[in-house]
Every structure is written in structure tokens, then in C-alpha cells.
Amino acid sequence: MLEQRLLEKAIGEPGRLIAVEPFGHGSIARFTIDAGERAGDWFVDTSRQPVAEETGFVIRSHEGTVARIWQHPLDPRLPALRTAVDPERLARIAGAAGSEGEIEARVLAYRPGRRAVVRLTQHGVHLFVKVVRPGEAEELVAIHEACRAAGVPAPEVAHWSPSGVVVVRDAVGTPGPVVAARMPAAELLDAVDALREALLGVRTRRIARASVGVRLDWHVERLAAGLPERAADVRALLPGLLANVRRVGPPQVIHGDLHIGQIFCTDGAVSSVIDVDTTGLGDPSDDCAAFVGHAIASAVRNEVAGRSADAAVLQGIAGAAAERWLVDAHTTALTTLHLLGHAIRIVDRNPAAAHLLLDRALVTGGIRPAS
Incomplete structure (x- = not known):
């Protein structure tokens, strides 16, 4: 390599x-x-x-x-990351603001060159530091505020700095993966659809995170290289993807990375949605595809790990979401690409799951495996 x-x-x-x-x-x-x-x-x-x-x-x-x-953490595009993961520096900053006590810093998400999310815990209270490229913080604050103004329950911004730091408060409600085991799939999807409808009212000219479709060739060739014995299966998807991946219709406001881990619920409704960093004008089918792809990938990982009950819950949600949202070739193609992306991320450390994800991608794309 x-x-x-x-x-x-x-x-x-x-x-x-x-x-x-x-x-x-x-x-x-x-x-x-x-x-x-x-x-x-x-x-x-x-x-x-x-x-x-x-x-x-x-x-x-x-x-x-x-x-x-x-x-890590010396990412040249995210210079603020060094401070966000250094408990001593954070303690000095908190002390200057009049708050004393040990601070625990834990990296929850990191996309190198793009962004990171660090959870800070002090006195049992959580704050979340979003580290972005310098110059992007003000725009990130603006999209949080635009969402809240439209009734989309994004977390409240507590502090931000042009160095590339946005601090938001904790989400309200029960995490989506917990809700998934308690709420019927149809009701959960109704809550997600209500959230998607609210997003349409967000006033922004911001562009959502780029569609998975813009790197179609990369996804196909990367997975073909990662699973060389199944390269024919991977490449068999290419004609259908090429024919259907382009957006249909005008852009609309979408979340940009919608999945069950992004939502929190109270009394059957979404009470918080996190990571609106990716929110903006984009392809509505991307949110549907991301949700279905993530649910299938989560089900596969649980299946391989022997957590059959969790896998069954997630597969049930994925099936209901697919029946509701994968009603055209375009959304189906994007979902197939999301599944390839999930397979690429784990192909080296969990090849069994990567093979299963490719199987799911082939089924989604309507292709019988060649192997």
C-alpha cells in the first residue's frame, strides 16, 4: 500500500x-x-x-x-486540536473563566483535515468542542443558530473562537440507538421525517457536505483493491451507479450526515440533532441513503460481533427505512455507495464485516454476486 x-x-x-x-x-x-x-x-x-x-x-x-x-493531534489543518485534547491547557482556560476542577477530554470523532469532536467533562457536566479549520467556526455557529431559529433542535452554542473552535452544550433527550430498541421502527422514522421537514425551513445559503456520489470511482476502486478476490463483484456495481448517482431536482436543506446516532428523542419526537456541521443545501436523497446505509452497517458490525439482538433491531430499522425511502434508482444508488464506504473503512481490521457489507451493497444494487 x-x-x-x-x-x-x-x-x-x-x-x-x-x-x-x-x-x-x-x-x-x-x-x-x-x-x-x-x-x-x-x-x-x-x-x-x-x-x-x-x-x-x-x-x-x-x-x-x-x-x-x-x-495525532498535530493535524496541520486543525491547529486548535492540540489544545482541545490537552487537559492541562483546558484546565488553565477553565480556571481563567472561574471554573476549577479536573477536566476529562475524550475525542469522540475525528475526520483528519476536516473536523474533530472532543467531549469535555467537568463536575459531571458535558460540553462538546468542535474543532474545525480556522475561518470555518463563524459559519458553523451561524448554521447552529439558523437551525434553532427554524425549530430544528440543534445544540446551543456556548462559546466559539475564530481559531477554529465551537463549544456546544449537551444534547437533550434519549440517544437514538437506545430509542431504537424501545420505539417501533415506523414511529422512529416518523420522527426522523418530521426532523427532515423542519430542516427544509432552515434559512441558509450554505452548501451541505459533498454527496457520496462525487467520489464514485474512488469508492469502487478502493474497495476493489481492499477485497481483490471480489473485485469483479465491486466493479459490477459501476454501471448502475454511474447511471443513477446524479442528483434529481433542486437542492434543499439537508442534515448532510443523517443517521440514528445523530438524534435524541423525547416523548416520540426528536428533541436534539447533533453534528449539524454538515447541514446546508444538498440532495435530500443523501440523508435517506446515509440513514439506511448507517443502519445496515451497524447491523452488520453487531452481527459479526455476536450481538444478534442489537443486529436484529438495527436491521429492522434499516428494512423499514429502505421500504419508506428507497423508492427510486437515485436514492438506491447513493445507499449502495454508502455501503461501499462503510466497507472501505473496516476492510483491513474487520474483513468479515466488509464482505457482508459488500453483499448488502450488491443486494441493494440488484446484482447477484459473481463469487
């Missing part, structure tokens, strides 16, 4: 691949090293996208930058 060879060239160790995501003209791959002076998470960025300041190794050729390599 190219990224692994580049990491070994830079630091002398190849590391163990954890995940890879498309970025710019290439990708950002995440590796881990378990022991020794290089222990930790390392990232190899082959996007060739410029940065304001280098924070790690740079490999160049006569044509320019080949790769950037850094160790």
Missing part, C-alpha cells in the same frame, strides 16, 4: 492501517503504532492540498509535495 510505504519512509515503521478517507486529489490514511517511541496514531495525506503551516514530515518530488505525514 502506497501510504504505508510512505509512512515507513518517513519514520522507519509501516504502522497498522486503521482507516482511509478520500481527500482532495488523494486520501488521508490513518495508521497506529502500538509501542516504542513512535507509538500513537499517524496520518498520511496524499491530497496535495496546501496547508498554512507544516506540522510533521513532508515528502516531495520534482513535481511537488507527494505526502504530508503527522502524528
Whole structure:
């Protein structure tokens, strides 16, 4: 693997691949090293996208930058991340504001080069620090406020800084995965549909996160390389995807990364929706596809892990959502791509689940496996 060879060239160790995501003209791959002076998470960025300041190794050729390599949390595009995961720095900041006591910082999500979410806990109270690229924080605050003004229950913004930090308060309600085991699937989907309807009233010109369809070729070729014995199955999906992936109709306000883990419910309604960072004008089918794809992927991971009851609940939600929303070839194609994306993220550490996800993608795409 190219990224692994580049990491070994830079630091002398190849590391163990954890995940890879498309970025710019290439990708950002995440590796881990378990022991020794290089222990930790390392990232190899082959996007060739410029940065304001280098924070790690740079490999160049006569044509320019080949790769950037850094160790977490020294992401060159998210300079505020270093502060957000440093308990000592956070304690000093809190102390200056008159709050004393130990602060626990835990990274809940991290998309290298794009954003991170860090949960801060002090005196049993949670705050969530969203770390974004400098210059994006004000826009992020604006979309939170626009959502709340339209009745979309996004978390309240407690603080923000142009350095790339937005601090939001905790969500209200019971987490979606817990609700899923208690609420009939149809009622849960009714609540999600009500949320999607409310999103249509958000006043914004912001563009939602790019559709999964814009990197169609990357998804197909990456999974074909990750599961070479099933490359024919993966590539068999390409004609149907190419024919149906383009958006139909005008853009509308969508969440941009809608799935069951993003919602909290109270009395049968969505009382909080998190990660509206991706919200803006986009393709309504993307939210449907993301929700179904995530539910199927979660069911598969639970199935492989032996948690059959959880898998059955999630598969039931996925089936009901597919029946409700996958009513055209376009939404179905996007869902298939989401499933390929989930398979790519786990193909190296959980190949059994990746194979099952490819099976689900083939079924969704209406193709019989060749293998």
C-alpha cells in the first residue's frame, strides 16, 4: 500500500492501517503504532492540498509535495486540536473563566483535515468542542443558530473562537440507538421525517457536505483493491451507479450526515440533532441513503460481533427505512455507495464485516454476486 510505504519512509515503521478517507486529489490514511517511541496514531495525506503551516514530515518530488505525514493531534489543518485534547491547557482556560476542577477530554470523532469532536467533562457536566479549520467556526455557529431559529433542535452554542473552535452544550433527550430498541421502527422514522421537514425551513445559503456520489470511482476502486478476490463483484456495481448517482431536482436543506446516532428523542419526537456541521443545501436523497446505509452497517458490525439482538433491531430499522425511502434508482444508488464506504473503512481490521457489507451493497444494487 502506497501510504504505508510512505509512512515507513518517513519514520522507519509501516504502522497498522486503521482507516482511509478520500481527500482532495488523494486520501488521508490513518495508521497506529502500538509501542516504542513512535507509538500513537499517524496520518498520511496524499491530497496535495496546501496547508498554512507544516506540522510533521513532508515528502516531495520534482513535481511537488507527494505526502504530508503527522502524528495525532498535530493535524496541520486543525491547529486548535492540540489544545482541545490537552487537559492541562483546558484546565488553565477553565480556571481563567472561574471554573476549577479536573477536566476529562475524550475525542469522540475525528475526520483528519476536516473536523474533530472532543467531549469535555467537568463536575459531571458535558460540553462538546468542535474543532474545525480556522475561518470555518463563524459559519458553523451561524448554521447552529439558523437551525434553532427554524425549530430544528440543534445544540446551543456556548462559546466559539475564530481559531477554529465551537463549544456546544449537551444534547437533550434519549440517544437514538437506545430509542431504537424501545420505539417501533415506523414511529422512529416518523420522527426522523418530521426532523427532515423542519430542516427544509432552515434559512441558509450554505452548501451541505459533498454527496457520496462525487467520489464514485474512488469508492469502487478502493474497495476493489481492499477485497481483490471480489473485485469483479465491486466493479459490477459501476454501471448502475454511474447511471443513477446524479442528483434529481433542486437542492434543499439537508442534515448532510443523517443517521440514528445523530438524534435524541423525547416523548416520540426528536428533541436534539447533533453534528449539524454538515447541514446546508444538498440532495435530500443523501440523508435517506446515509440513514439506511448507517443502519445496515451497524447491523452488520453487531452481527459479526455476536450481538444478534442489537443486529436484529438495527436491521429492522434499516428494512423499514429502505421500504419508506428507497423508492427510486437515485436514492438506491447513493445507499449502495454508502455501503461501499462503510466497507472501505473496516476492510483491513474487520474483513468479515466488509464482505457482508459488500453483499448488502450488491443486494441493494440488484446484482447477484459473481463469487
